Amino acid sequence: MRMQYRIFPCGESAVTFDLGDRLDMSNNQAILSMREKIIRTPFPGFIEAVTAYNSITLMYDLASLRPSMLVADSPFTFISEYLTELYHSVSDNILFNGTSHRVPVCYDPLLGVDLLALAASKNLDPDELIQLHHSTPYRIYMIGFLPGFPYMGALDNRLFAERKNKPIQVSAGSVAVAGWQTGIYPFSSPGGWHVIGRTPVRLFHPQHYPPVQWNAGDTVTFFPISLHDFLSYQHP
Amino acid sequence: MDQYATRVANWLVGNVETVVVLEMHFPAAHIQFEKDALISICGADFSPHVDDKPISTWQPYLVKKNALLSFKKPVWGARTYLSIRGGFNIDPWLNSCSTHILAKAGGWQGRPLQKHDIIPFADIQLPASLFHSPDSFFYRLPWSINHHSIYNLTEAIQFTIGPEWEQLDAASQSELQTACFEVSTNSNRMGYYLLGPTLSRKDPTQLISSGVTFGTIQLLPNGQMVILMADHQTTGGYPRLGFVAGVDLPRLCQAAAKTAIQFNLVTLEQAVQKALTRHSENEQLRTLCFNNLNSFYATHGCQL
Numbered sequence: 001m002r003m004q005y006r007i008f009p010c011g012e013s014a015v016t017f018d019l020g021d022r023l024d025m026s027n028n029q030a031i032l033s034m035r036e037k038i039i040r041t042p043f044p045g046f047i048e049a050v051t052a053y054n055s056i057t058l059m060y061d062l063a064s065l066r067p068s069m070l071v072a073d074s075p076f077t078f079i080s081e082y083l084t085e086l087y088h089s090v091s092d093n094i095l096f097n098g099t100s101h102r103v104p105v106c107y108d109p110l111l112g113v114d115l116l117a118l119a120a121s122k123n124l125d126p127d128e129l130i131q132l133h134h135s136t137p138y139r140i141y142m143i144g145f146l147p148g149f150p151y152m153g154a155l156d157n158r159l160f161a162e163r164k165n166k167p168i169q170v171s172a173g174s175v176a177v178a179g180w181q182t183g184i185y186p187f188s189s190p191g192g193w194h195v196i197g198r199t200p201v202r203l204f205h206p207q208h209y210p211p212v213q214w215n216a217g218d219t220v221t222f223f224p225i226s227l228h229d230f231l232s233y234q235h236p
Numbered sequence: 237m238d239q240y241a242t243r244v245a246n247w248l249v250g251n252v253e254t255v256v257v258l259e260m261h262f263p264a265a266h267i268q269f270e271k272d273a274l275i276s277i278c279g280a281d282f283s284p285h286v287d288d289k290p291i292s293t294w295q296p297y298l299v300k301k302n303a304l305l306s307f308k309k310p311v312w313g314a315r316t317y318l319s320i321r322g323g324f325n326i327d328p329w330l331n332s333c334s335t336h337i338l339a340k341a342g343g344w345q346g347r348p349l350q351k352h353d354i355i356p357f358a359d360i361q362l363p364a365s366l367f368h369s370p371d372s373f374f375y376r377l378p379w380s381i382n383h384h385s386i387y388n389l390t391e392a393i394q395f396t397i398g399p400e401w402e403q404l405d406a407a408s409q410s411e412l413q414t415a416c417f418e419v420s421t422n423s424n425r426m427g428y429y430l431l432g433p434t435l436s437r438k439d440p441t442q443l444i445s446s447g448v449t450f451g452t453i454q455l456l457p458n459g460q461m462v463i464l465m466a467d468h469q470t471t472g473g474y475p476r477l478g479f480v481a482g483v484d485l486p487r488l489c490q491a492a493a494k495t496a497i498q499f500n501l502v503t504l505e506q507a508v509q510k511a512l513t514r515h516s517e518n519e520q521l522r523t524l525c526f527n528n529l530n531s532f533y534a535t536h537g538c539q540l
Contacts (some may be wrong), residue, residue, distance in 0.1 A: 006399070008398075008399045009396065009479075009504050010398070010447075010448075010449050010452065010476070010479055011396055011449060011451055011452075011479030011480070011481065011482065011507065012396070012481065012482055012504060012507040012508045012511050013449070013482055013511070014447075014449045014479075016399075016446060016447060018399075018446065021443070021444055023444070050447035050470050050471065051447070052444070052445045052446045052447055052471050053444050053445060053446075054444065054446075055446045055447060056447070057446065057447025057448075057449070059449065062482075062508065062511050062512060062515070063511075063512065063515040070508070072505065073505040073508055073509060074504050074505050074508050075508065076504060142445065142471065143470075144445055144469060144470050144471035144472075145469055145471070146338070146469075147336075147338070147339055151445070187338055187339070189338075204339060206329065206339055206340070206341035206342075206346070209330075211330075211339075211341075
């Protein structure tokens with residue numbers, strides 16, 4: 001299915017292709033497939049492609065583009081046509097296949113510092129909230145905000161809550177929710193999402209390549225562990 | 237941050253532009269060279285001295301073993317770059333020698349440098365004939381780069397419009413192009429927070445996250461703006477009002493806290509042309525630097 005799209009320049013050295021604000025797995029799949037195709041056969045001057053929920057931003061070195069790519073003093077026309085063709089070539093022919101990950105989470109309120117408050121505000125028993133959170137696998141739509149931070153969806157409607165107005169310091173490994181998304185903070189950071197648990201797994205390994213085990217398009221399934229198991233978790 | 241200063245600093249010592257450099261803010265380090273080196277300092281002028289004798293920025297210097305480099309006061313600019321012939325011996329991580337402080341990886345042990353750190357660098361051959369007296373620890377190579385036109389902060393920062401520009405009300409669009417904005421003291425390598433008149437969007441709908449770039453001008457919920465800088469997050473959800481023209485990023489990087497800046501809207505075609513012209517000028521500059529250095533070394537009968 002072909003969606004409406006918008007293409008706009010981000011200054012003279014980048015262009016964004018955007019499928020709009022409606023969150024949708026097939027849009028995301030198309031975007032990821034576009035990226036996959038570009039990095040396999042990049043045009044001269046291509047530097048990087050950053051994907052988000054429904055958009056892909058291409059960054060290029062202007063001076064390395066071929067002169068034929070500059071039409072009326074700008075590469076925008078060429079890059080727009082390139083992106084349009086790319087979209088049409090992938091939208092019926094999805095190239096990208098993600099992998100599955102299982103992530104242990106301890107939902108003890110000592111670690112899930114916002115769990116009880118969130119449950120109360122949603123008129124849910126804390127155990128119900130926990131059950132709703134881990135009983136469904138989530139798609140990683142994008143990585144952003146922090147290295148390795150996965151933006152995942154879609155959360156059960158009953159768990160929907162706006163981000164906090166004032167972010168607080170959040171511990172590394174914190175599993176959190178906001179809106180229809182769930183995520184995990186790989187590093188200690190200020191955060192405005194509601195923290196409902198923590199994973200003992202270390203998510204960012206500088207000494208490994210790649211340092212983060214997951215990518216956009218992958219699936220994550222949470223499974224609950226006890227506080228005891230959290231504390232005695234052995235890192236491989 | 238300041239890619240122009242970084243490149244020129246490298247070219248002045250005969251390095252290609254991608255060689256690792258040391259970025260410093262004020263107060264900057266006291267650095268002792270434990271062996272001979274060919275260096276240059278580009279970017280901000282923090283009044284560099286070698287053994288308490290002043291040296292110039294944007295110029296190459298040969299320094300002798302035991303020379304002590306120090307920076308006496310912030311004269312102009314926000315960040316300065318030390319380049320060294322052959323580069324510092326830093327193991328790349330993810331294809332870069334830059335430091336990622338949050339991840340504690342990259343650069344020198346994943347952290348800013350500290351007192352007593354010893355950073356290795358390549359050996360060079362120093363023409364012995366240049367140092368006439370035992371007191372002279374440096375030799376100034378006789379060429380420098382005139383960088384002033386690149387960094388004139390009295391000129392407005394050029395920008396092209398962003399996808400949410402049309403969502404600004406007319407008064408806000410006008411304010412952005414006429415008012416003065418101050419670089420707040422909260423600014424850092426991730427973003428420059430600006431203080432100025434409040435700007436308003438006609439439509440308050442939140443946007444979903446999308447890729448952002450170095451130079452993206454975003455509108456914050458409080459009506460103030462932030463310009464994303466070198467260490468920006470890869471994605472963001474704030475409205476994108478515009479994008480700073482690439483040619484003006486070095487200038488912006490040297491705008492220290494409390495500097496007042498103004499903005500000037502340009503077309504995409506103008507931004508492209510300026511970028512290509514700058515690139516062409518840079519290529520000439522690079523060639524000039526390399527030729528000068530090669531001739532100098534040939535004249536003194538030794539190899540770079």
